[in-house]
Amino acid sequence: xxxxxxxxxxxxxxxxxxxxxxxxxxxxxxxxxxxxxxxxxxxxxxxxxxxxxxxxxxxxxxxxxxxxxxxxxxxxxxxxxxxxxxxxxxxxxxxxxxxxxxxxxxxxxxxxxxxxxxxxxxxxxxxxxxxxxxxxxxxxxxxxxxxxxxxxxxxxxxxxxxxxxxxxxxxxxxxxxxxxxxxxxxxxxxxxxxxxxxxxxxxxxxxxxxxxxxxxxxxxxxxxxxxxxxxxxxxxxxxxxxxxxxxxxxxxxxxxxxxxxxxxxxxxxxxxxxxxxxxxxxxxxxxxxxxxxxxxxxxxxxxxxxxxxxxxxxxxxxxxxxxxxxxxxxxxxxxxxxxxxxxxxxxxxxxxxxxxxxxxxxxxxxxxxxxxxxxxxxxxxxxxxxxxxxxxxxxxxxxxxxxxxxxxxxxxxxxxxxxxxxxxxxxxxxxxxxxxxxxxxxxxxxxxxxxxxxxxxxxxxxxxxxxxxxxxxxxxxxxxxxxxxxxxxxxxxxxxxxxxxxxxxxxxxxxx
Numbered sequence: 001x002x003x004x005x006x007x008x009x010x011x012x013x014x015x016x017x018x019x020x021x022x023x024x025x026x027x028x029x030x031x032x033x034x035x036x037x038x039x040x041x042x043x044x045x046x047x048x049x050x051x052x053x054x055x056x057x058x059x060x061x062x063x064x065x066x067x068x069x070x071x072x073x074x075x076x077x078x079x080x081x082x083x084x085x086x087x088x089x090x091x092x093x094x095x096x097x098x099x100x101x102x103x104x105x106x107x108x109x110x111x112x113x114x115x116x117x118x119x120x121x122x123x124x125x126x127x128x129x130x131x132x133x134x135x136x137x138x139x140x141x142x143x144x145x146x147x148x149x150x151x152x153x154x155x156x157x158x159x160x161x162x163x164x165x166x167x168x169x170x171x172x173x174x175x176x177x178x179x180x181x182x183x184x185x186x187x188x189x190x191x192x193x194x195x196x197x198x199x200x201x202x203x204x205x206x207x208x209x210x211x212x213x214x215x216x217x218x219x220x221x222x223x224x225x226x227x228x229x230x231x232x233x234x235x236x237x238x239x240x241x242x243x244x245x246x247x248x249x250x251x252x253x254x255x256x257x258x259x260x261x262x263x264x265x266x267x268x269x270x271x272x273x274x275x276x277x278x279x280x281x282x283x284x285x286x287x288x289x290x291x292x293x294x295x296x297x298x299x300x301x302x303x304x305x306x307x308x309x310x311x312x313x314x315x316x317x318x319x320x321x322x323x324x325x326x327x328x329x330x331x332x333x334x335x336x337x338x339x340x341x342x343x344x345x346x347x348x349x350x351x352x353x354x355x356x357x358x359x360x361x362x363x364x365x366x367x368x369x370x371x372x373x374x375x376x377x378x379x380x381x382x383x384x385x386x387x388x389x390x391x392x393x394x395x396x397x398x399x400x401x402x403x404x405x406x407x408x409x410x411x412x413x414x415x416x417x418x419x420x421x422x423x424x425x426x427x428x429x430x431x432x433x434x435x436x437x438x439x440x441x442x443x444x445x446x447x448x449x450x451x452x453x454x455x456x457x458x459x460x461x462x463x464x465x466x467x468x469x470x471x472x473x474x475x476x477x478x479x480x481x482x483x484x485x486x487x488x489x490x491x492x493x494x495x496x497x498x499x500x501x502x503x504x505x506x507x508x509x510x511x512x
Contacts, residue, residue: 038133038238038390039363040314042301043382045094045242046294047087047142047171047249048332048347049358050324050339053291057358058341062262062288066299067360070318074362075371075409081434082322083379085347085354085424087168088116088144090321090379091244095125095145095157097383097400100423101491105145106498107426114167115147117497119157124397126383127158130240133392136160138234140227141244144168148180155182159242163226165219169194171246172277174253175215179222190216194251198272198279205270210281218255220247224297228304235308238390243301244321247294248287250330251277258289258296271331283331315363315389317382323347323354344469350422350430350441351469361409363389368411375408376417376434385409421491425500429454431492433484437464440474440484445502454502458485 052058056071083093084100092098092105096119100106109117119125127137139159143166146152154162165171166180172194179186192215202209227243252271262285273279280286298318305311324339325332326346334346345351359377361367380402387396388406396404401421407414420434429446432439444455458481460474474481494504 037313038135040238040305040310041130041135041240041386041389042305042314042316043240043242043386044298044301044316044318045091045141045244046318046320047244047246048322048325049248049291049294049320050334050337050341050346051343051353051356051358052341053248053320053324053337053339054295054358056360059291059337061266061337062292064292064295066295066302067318070298070302070316070362071360071370073364073369074316074360075367075373077359077361077373077375077377079374079376080319080357080359081376081378081420081422082320082355082357084422085322085350085430086426087142087249087321089424091144092119094321094379094382095119095127096123097126097380097397097402099378099380099401099421099491101421102399102401102493104495104497106495106500107424108144108168109498110167110169111147111150113147114170115150115152116144116168118146118150118152121151121156123152123157125158126386127240127242129158129383129387129392129395130390131158131160132395133238133387133390135238135240135390136234137240137242138162138227138230139242139244140164140223140230141242142168142171142246143244144171148183148185153183161230163230164223164244165246171219171249173215173251174219174246175217176219179219181226188217192251192253192278194277196273196278204272207281210270210279213251213278213280214253214255218253220245220293220297221255224300228300231301231304231308231310235310240386241301245294245297247297248290248332250325250332252280252283252286252290252331253278254286254289254293258293259285261292262286262288266336271328273331275327275329275331277330280331284333284336287332287337312364315361315366315386317359317361319359319379320357323349323357342467348424348427350424350432350443352439352463352467355422361405363409366411367409371411373408375405375414376420376436377405377408378402378420378422381405419487421487423488423492423500423503425498425502429500429502431488431503433487433491434463435480435484435487437462438477438480438484439463439469440481440488441469442488445500447502456502458488460484 083090177191266284340353343353
């Protein structure tokens with residue numbers, strides 16, 4: 001009898017061991033399923049949008065209700081700086097967390113047959129790092145950091161999916177002849193050349209003369225539709241949606257359903273293309289309609305996040321890659337719309353109007369609704385910020401010029417940024433440093449363009465009292481000017497691909 005009880009007891013012990021193990025696995029699975037999903041990230045980047053081109057930052061000639069809603073539910077950053085003064089280098093700063101004195105791409109440079117100067121294959125980028133954290137990454141819009149066959153193409157720089165325009169020149173028309181779907185070229189009919197000329201002998205006072213410059217497939221709408229589908233397809237996993245729109249960069253083109261709201265609202269003079277890009281019959285109305293078309297796209301994204309119940313676990317960032325266009329290029333009238341607000345300068349300049357951008361962050365449960373931050377920040381800050389948001393703070397590269405904005409986004413006090421550095425070797429040639437309320441700037445540094453020695457004088461402005469940079473007070477603050485000059489010297493690393501002779505080497509006069 002005693003022996004007959006031994007075997008059942010072993011069975012009981014085995015059964016208990018199995019139950020305990022099974023229960024442990026079950027609890028582990030339950031904990032894993034209960035673990036909070038990392039927040040989705042949506043980064044919306046306008047193209048050549050000025051600081052005051054949206055109504056929540058001062059625009060009065062038209063309204064942007066969806067972007068305004070984003071601001072009402074989140075935080076406005078009133079002292080946020082684009083990576084540079086033109087498209088490609090600004091986007092390079094955003095993707096790499098390196099300011100323009102350290103980054104790879106420092107100017108727009110086309111690379112034939114299609115695309116721009118490419119970033120290297122081994123570049124550490126935000127989407128690559130987010131992929132390491134399990135994010136599916138999608139780029140939808142204009143890329144500009146390497147052609148379809150280059151080391152810089154989006155799928156080689158960390159994007160799981162890409163849909164849109166690779167080359168900035170192709171983006172000069174909103175009715176292009178092709179888009180890219182991952183690595184596949186998608187040809188489109190009814191295209192318009194972004195640099196088409198006004199027909200000789202055509203009547204510039206007739207709307208019919210401008211009809212050929214409106215095509216069949218409006219690329220911003222197609223790109224938005226694809227971006228919305230990306231969100232639907234990936235609603236059950238953490239995703240990073242990078243949405244660099246091509247609006248409102250010239251050419252000035254928009255479908256009639258958006259134009260109708262502004263058709264008779266402003267004084268107009270037909271633009272016949274004398275300053276580049278396609279002619280447009282009503283340039284003021286078209287520009288306003290383009291920005292409100294972008295606002296519609298933002299609204300569609302916000303509505304979808306709400307519909308899919310992703311709203312509360314998604315951080316949304318809105319900004320622009322540089323300031324508004326200058327000198328009526330392409331018919332765009334930045335002065336009429338007061339696009340740069342009270343700031344000096346436009347695109348291509350490191351004065352405030354060229355680089356200070358309207359920036360908004362909405363992060364429910366973290367960022368106080370309706371808040372405003374005056375923290376000085378820049379595009380290099382998004383890589384460490386978004387990695388921390390995603391739970392990957394440890395992945396921030398040691399070589400990163402950015403400072404995480406998470407404390408500010410959480411409504412906490414954050415130490416003042418030591419400085420913010422910018423340089424741009426093209427156009428007139430600039431260097432600038434922001435230290436607190438002070439800004440030092442060098443202009444006219446491009447001797448190849450000016451055919452004379454560069455101007456090394458550092459202008460100094462107190463942006464707290466002189467936001468328009470009208471009064472140079474450098475003579476009154478020599479110690480501060482000397483500090484800014486040291487920062488300019490320390491933060492510039494020469495680039496063989498984008499030389500900046502005025503600051504790479506001493507001038508001829510200094511060599512003597």
